[in-house]
Structures are given as structure tokens and as C-alpha cells.
Amino acid sequence: MNEEKIKQYGDELYDAWLACRPVRPLLEREPDISIEDAYQIQERFVARRVQAGETIIGKKIGATSKPVQDFLGVYQPDFGMLLSGMVYQEGDTIDLATLIQPKAEAELAFVLKADLKGPGITAMDVIRATDYVLPCFEIVDSRITDWKIKIQDTVADNASCGVYVLGKTRGDPRQLDITLAGMVLEKNGELFSTGVGAAVQGSPANAVAWLANTLGELGIPFKAGEVILSGSQSALVPVVDGDELVCTAGGLGTCSVKFAGRSQA
């Protein structure tokens, strides 16, 4: 795909994000888009947000669980960039008018205390470089109409990242079994789904190692202080006005978030 088209689609996604108005699937219009092309479109989309004043503060790993991979027909994860404008604090109410078609996922977030540069990174290196882990919600959102995404669409769309909320309880992965920690998700006081760390690539640390190696191939290191969202351990939860979600990671703690208003789609 030529540079001009990459720029054009990156700009289109940026405009869609800014206006909260979804666009037609890119793959429908450009059947030959490769995954590499899609990451270049993502780079342009993210660059526009950075130009407009945001900073990159971490990374997210997507498509880590089997149901999502089956849905996309792709058997490896993908990634996107976390930007400063995506951050909410625990207990905040998220205004749905700022999103298009949001769904929530319960995850484990890693905050790094040392740089990590692949290739050659293992799960053991990830634990070594981790300052602490937190329960969190990622609110995924798609700038593609009705979530009609294939892998190229979601990758170009910054891995469908919307916003995220970090819980307040910090856990040390040297003292916590992040692989077997249960993940209990409640919506409006009722059990919605349960999961466990191992749902993500066998362990959340494996997913983070995968991304360190994948980005390492591209010459991009993880920096100390970055936040890495390791991938969903729950079912995707659609959210509407008034919804309140709480996730509890076993042995770690909870993260809660409320939603108000109406999303755009």
C-alpha cells in the first residue's frame, strides 16, 4: 500500500475518532491491505493524536483470548498505543457521548520500572521489569461501523482502543499468582462473567513478553513507567447510561467504573 493511502486512512480514522462517527470497514474498500499496512495506518492515526497534544504512555495487547481470535480468524495477538487522553481514574464516570460503540473488558495492567527491549524477552524478564500490576478496565471502542472488523481494520484503528481505567490496588507479581488469579466481573451488582489470568496466552506475563518481542523487532522498546494492558480476561460487556461495572482480580483487588450519557452509535 502506498504512503499516500496509508496517510489517507490514518487521517480518516483520526477524524472518525475526533467526531465520534464510525467509518466503513477499510478492508471492504481495500481488500489487499496487509497487517503491516494496517500497523502503518495505526502509526499515522496515533501520530495525529500526538500532534494534537497527547503523549504515548503505554501499550495495549488485543486479540489475546481464544474467543476473540476465533472471531477475527487470527491466531496471534495485536497491539495498540495508549495515549494520555485515554486515562480515567477508578470511580470516575465515563461520558458515553465521547465514545462510539463501547464495550468493557477486565484486564491486568502492568506498570514497568525498567526498560524492556525484545527480541529474546521471556515472562521471567517481564516480572523482573514490573513495578506493580493493577486490576483495570479497558473500554474498547471501534471507529469501524457496527464493529464489522477484520484483523486489518482493528489494527489500523489502534487495536480498537477507547479509554481505560486503572484500579487503585497495586500488586507485586512476585507475591501474587497472576496466572491463576481469578477475574470476577459484575455489572450493576450481578455476576456477569468469570475468568482467570491464564485465559490470556497462558499467563498475562506471556502476553507482555510477546509484545516486548514484537515491538523489539520494530526497534521500539518498552520504557520504565509505561503501562501495558495485557489483554481481556472477561467477556466483552456492552455498556449503556447508568451502568456500573466492578472487576475483582483474586488476591489483588477491584476496579470499578460508571457510565453516563449516550454513545454515538
Place this chain on the structure above:
Amino acid sequence: MSMDITLGRDAIARLCDRVEAAQQGAYAIPKLTDDYPGMTIGDGYAVQLELRRRFIAQGHRQLGWKAGLTSKAKMIQMGVNVPSIGFLTDRMARPESSAIKTSDLVHPRVECEVAFVMKKGLKGPGCTRQDVLDATDYVLPAVEIIDSRFSGFKFDLPSVVADNGSSARFVGGGRARYADDIDLRTLGVVMEKNGEIVTLGASAAVLGHPAEAIAMLVNILAELGEELPAGSFVMSGGITEAIPVKPGDSIVARFQELGSVSMRFIE
């Protein structure tokens, strides 16, 4: 739920003959309600208790009870708002890391469960989650091998209750813990078959908290005129979906805080 018994003693004995023969001969039978469409859950329990009476008369020792249909999804599917229960005997127990025969089973499936060992007896009605925790000696991880004697696992509640809640075998193991030392609601669980993760979840999948299932079990026992004696071993219901197993399969269930339980299956 109605515990009314509508069938006569003869009918209950005949149904018990069918279930007992199917369990001991390891063959599938049509669901009991095909011949007794008016059969109630109370009739199902009457058959189950008759089966227990016969087993004990044959020298089996009752170890405790199990709760089944404890997930919301399964209850909705069966159109009920309470779990079902079944009794457990020494003949069903298998040691950890053992080879379990499948030739004496119909179509076995395995589930991960949290098990409770009671230091005090409990009596319903009105038994609560906290009553259960107060009466618990320790908790441990378990794998239940269920085996419906009904063709294709197709059954309704009266039939499955009569079939002792599909109870067949169980393996307790891992690491015993005091219930107070861990959060029993959020325990993560992973089941691996032949080295591959086949199902996973967290313990809240069982009625929000496994001790809730034990409380409901005690309250069902009260309706049957029974109580849960001290020393009982009680399984709280599947956290994960039931996974079919066949000879050659190896199962490892890994539990947060409770260690693992493993077994393999042979002809």
C-alpha cells in the same frame, strides 16, 4: 420447588432398579419422565434416597454430598431456581494422580470444583453462607467426574435427581486451606487436558460464592428431612463447563491458592 412425592412405593422401586442397573452396568437409558411424565423433583429425590438406602445396605459408606446445576446459565437452561444435590460414597472416591477406569462409565465428563470438609454439622432451613463458613474445617480443590446415565446427557430435573445428580467419581487433592485464609469468591481455575487449557473460570461462577451452594444444599437436605453431619465432604458445583474424557486423556486442574488435582483415564 415442590418436594411432593406423587409416585407410589412400587414405582419408585422400579425407577430405582433402572437407575441402579444403568449405573452398575454402565449403560445409557431414556430419561425417566418418558414413562412417568408427571414425575416431580420430589419423586426424583425419593428415587435417589432409595438408591442410597440400597448402596448403604450393600456396604457403601456415605462420605457427603454434592451440589449440581449451580451456575446461573445451567439453572436457566433447566428452568429451576435452586441447585440439585446428590450423595457421595467411598466407592466413588479416587485418589489424586490415579488412573481412572472408563469402561465402567457411560460418557464421563470432568469439572473443577471447590470442596468443603465440615467440622460441625449443619441443619436447614435458613442456612446461610456464613453458617457454612463457620462450620467448615477446611476447603480443598476437587475434580468431579460426572456421568449421566441418560442417553446423550439429555435429561430433565426429576430424571437427573433420580440419577443421583449424575454423580460417578471424584478426586479431592491439592492443598487444604482454611476458608478464612483465602478469598473463596475469586479463586481462578484452569483445567488442562493433555497439556492444553480446555476451560477456565473463577469460583464466583458458582452462585456468586461456593459457600452459597453449600448453604442451598443444606436447605434442600432440610426439605428431605436430612441434615449435613460433621465430617461430611461436600462438593460445591462446577466452576468450569464439563469436559468429556476418554481413555488416554490426562487431566490437570489448577486452582489459585489451592494447588492442583490431576488424574488420567484408562480403558
